[in-house]
Amino acid sequence: xRSASRLFAVMRKELLQLKRDRLTFAMIVGIPVMxxxxxxxxxxxxxxxxxxxxxxxxxxxxxxxxxxxLRETQVVDIRYVVExxxxxxxxxxxxxxxxxxxxxxxxxxxxxxxxxxxAQLLVDGADPTILGVANQVRNIPLKFDTIAAEPKKAATxxxxxxxxxxxxxxxxxxxxxxxxxxxxxxxxxxxxAVVREREHGNLELLINTPVSTxxxxxxxxxxxxxxxxxxxxxxxxxxxLLFSVPIRGSVLELYGAASVFIAANLALGLFVSTVVRTQxxxxxxxxxxxxxxxxxxxxxxxxxxxxxxIQYIGEVLPNTHFIRLTRGIMLRDASLFELREELLALAxxxxxxxxxxxxxxxxxxx
Amino acid sequence: xxxxxxxxxxxxxQSEFAINASGLTKRFGDLxxxxxxxxxxxxxxxxxxxxxxxxxxxxxxxxLCGLLTPTxxxxxxxxxxxxxxxxxxxxxxxxxxxxxxLYGDLTVQENLEFIADIYSYxxxxxxxxxxxxxxxxxLEAQRKQFAGTMSGGQKQRLALASAVLNRPQLLLLDEPTSxxxxxxxxxxxxxxxALADAGTTILxxxxxxxxxxxxHRLAILDHGRKVADGPPSELQASTGMSVVQIETRNTFAAQxxxxxxxxxxxxxxxxxKLRVLIPESVSDPLELVNGVLSAAGLDAKSSLVxxxxxxxxxxVTEQKRRLEAAA
Numbered sequence: 001x002r003s004a005s006r007l008f009a010v011m012r013k014e015l016l017q018l019k020r021d022r023l024t025f026a027m028i029v030g031i032p033v034m035x036x037x038x039x040x041x042x043x044x045x046x047x048x049x050x051x052x053x054x055x056x057x058x059x060x061x062x063x064x065x066x067x068x069x070l071r072e073t074q075v076v077d078i079r080y081v082v083e084x085x086x087x088x089x090x091x092x093x094x095x096x097x098x099x100x101x102x103x104x105x106x107x108x109x110x111x112x113x114x115x116x117x118x119a120q121l122l123v124d125g126a127d128p129t130i131l132g133v134a135n136q137v138r139n140i141p142l143k144f145d146t147i148a149a150e151p152k153k154a155a156t157x158x159x160x161x162x163x164x165x166x167x168x169x170x171x172x173x174x175x176x177x178x179x180x181x182x183x184x185x186x187x188x189x190x191x192x193a194v195v196r197e198r199e200h201g202n203l204e205l206l207i208n209t210p211v212s213t214x215x216x217x218x219x220x221x222x223x224x225x226x227x228x229x230x231x232x233x234x235x236x237x238x239x240x241l242l243f244s245v246p247i248r249g250s251v252l253e254l255y256g257a258a259s260v261f262i263a264a265n266l267a268l269g270l271f272v273s274t275v276v277r278t279q280x281x282x283x284x285x286x287x288x289x290x291x292x293x294x295x296x297x298x299x300x301x302x303x304x305x306x307x308x309x310i311q312y313i314g315e316v317l318p319n320t321h322f323i324r325l326t327r328g329i330m331l332r333d334a335s336l337f338e339l340r341e342e343l344l345a346l347a348x349x350x351x352x353x354x355x356x357x358x359x360x361x362x363x364x365x366x
Numbered sequence: 367x368x369x370x371x372x373x374x375x376x377x378x379x380q381s382e383f384a385i386n387a388s389g390l391t392k393r394f395g396d397l398x399x400x401x402x403x404x405x406x407x408x409x410x411x412x413x414x415x416x417x418x419x420x421x422x423x424x425x426x427x428x429x430l431c432g433l434l435t436p437t438x439x440x441x442x443x444x445x446x447x448x449x450x451x452x453x454x455x456x457x458x459x460x461x462x463x464x465x466x467x468l469y470g471d472l473t474v475q476e477n478l479e480f481i482a483d484i485y486s487y488x489x490x491x492x493x494x495x496x497x498x499x500x501x502x503x504x505l506e507a508q509r510k511q512f513a514g515t516m517s518g519g520q521k522q523r524l525a526l527a528s529a530v531l532n533r534p535q536l537l538l539l540d541e542p543t544s545x546x547x548x549x550x551x552x553x554x555x556x557x558x559x560a561l562a563d564a565g566t567t568i569l570x571x572x573x574x575x576x577x578x579x580x581x582h583r584l585a586i587l588d589h590g591r592k593v594a595d596g597p598p599s600e601l602q603a604s605t606g607m608s609v610v611q612i613e614t615r616n617t618f619a620a621q622x623x624x625x626x627x628x629x630x631x632x633x634x635x636x637x638x639k640l641r642v643l644i645p646e647s648v649s650d651p652l653e654l655v656n657g658v659l660s661a662a663g664l665d666a667k668s669s670l671v672x673x674x675x676x677x678x679x680x681x682v683t684e685q686k687r688r689l690e691a692a693a
Contacts, residue, residue, distance in 0.1 A: 002486040005483055005486055005489070006483065006484055006486060008483070009480055009483030009484050010484075012480075012483075013469070013472065013476075013480050016471075016472060016476060017469065017471050017472065020471050021471065200467070200470070201463055201465040201466070201467035202467050202468070202469060204433070204463050204467055205461065205463055205467035205468065206484070207433065208431055208432075208433065208456060208459070208461040209456060209481070209484045209485060210453070210456045210457045210484070210485060210486070211484050363432075363452070364432070364433055364434060364435060364449065365428060365433045365434055
């Protein structure tokens, strides 16, 4: 009874303070919406409109037809028409184009030769994504007017894209973005909330009262779980309205998974707050956790493509498991039961981080 | 009946002191912040800690409420061992930190209600207790004001109100008046005496002589050590020093002359007056002073006066340094 009243006192105070902190309140709404807009539109793995240059030394009908076909694919955007491959190299070097198309004087003759390529693509290979696009362009067919085109050989594999047949990047990016946004805001809010009390001296007063460490910690965490869920609702709404991101699985299960994930980040934030001394350090520490949560969790790069050791590190991060949960529930209509291992990992992380935070938080000053 | 009386007496004897500490020591690395402090604070008194900044007042208070673990020594506060039994002690003490430590973004009323809930103050009496404190500590006009926007005196009254909310038996006040104007300080001390009258033991640290003088008992701390302990009047009577007050136009020259004397322990200037401390072992301090000053051709009027608390402070800290220099 007594402990409940203390717990509620801490929660009530936390909510009151939050209500009055206009900037933080604005951040709760602002960060998710801004990042959704920014990344929802910006992150695009389906590359189009690469800046290109053409050097057509052949000038035949066939060669002009090929350039027109390339332009039609919209993969390249031909901005420069030059005379020599050297000029293309120059444009590549100074960054004006990512792709150069060189058609040699004997293009027509070469195109009939089965053993040789008819033309060259000069690619800025520094960016593997662009190289990948170049490989798509490679097999564009030539349209001979007079000679009947040879029957096209069928590819060994037929590719059937499941879950995102229109290949819209937003559909893939936004479920991952939820984890990133929640990691940032939840960790930061709790870490700063505790450290601020320490900096302002409130903690010295609090630890001299009968309030226990557990009451203090849980009282600080619970209001932010609610805020995290509000953020999730916001993200899902914007995702639906602007990017038509589907939720194919159960919405309730999605919120359930998110609650555990939010708790994991809050516990981590609390732990951070027991390690650092100033708000500035708390922010640095949050960024230290945020960067790998973005880069090695499968949000940006496919998880399976990373070296084994990095995968192990990735498995420790809550966002890795949460991204699997959100993509599973939202895109693949997976049930929480099928994804139970991910949920269990999040729960274990929460318990460990919370215990560490409570143990490290001392009701003493030394 | 007789048995009953005896047992009451036994309890009283046991709890005659609110604080018993012996050999309390705290080291931070090479720095000894508190050095073998022995302390007996009787109940229902205002007990002062007088000392300059860095003398160990805050560290001592923090050890007594269980915030810091002593490096050596033991302390019993209200019958509880600290820091071991600190959790049982916490509901019984009120603590006012040196820096304002309530929430600046909560109102006066919200702060007090929060503290009431934290102490599990009975919900049914909470409202009347908060109103009572707002009334008693003159905070009615600030009831709905954010604590962060209040003046130093108002913040201090709020801090005291929240420290006494749970009716503690012991109040630990760490330099409570350092950010407050003189008239607020007067009010504040009246409130402290009212609390002591009602039975609360108050340990208050200060670096103001006038405040120290108002305490029932006083411990003077210097470099972590207790150099004097007793009622202020007793301390003043037993400095072991004669205090000579000199009025002269040429205070600077007079100071130079007097400081050169081996028997002069300290010279303090107060406007056109000088206060000179000379050990009682010198049989006629007036003659000593007059002799030196007239030999130097300085026109001065001197007289013996009784020691002020500041003289006591200078005398005890000076003695300590001399002993150390000798050793």
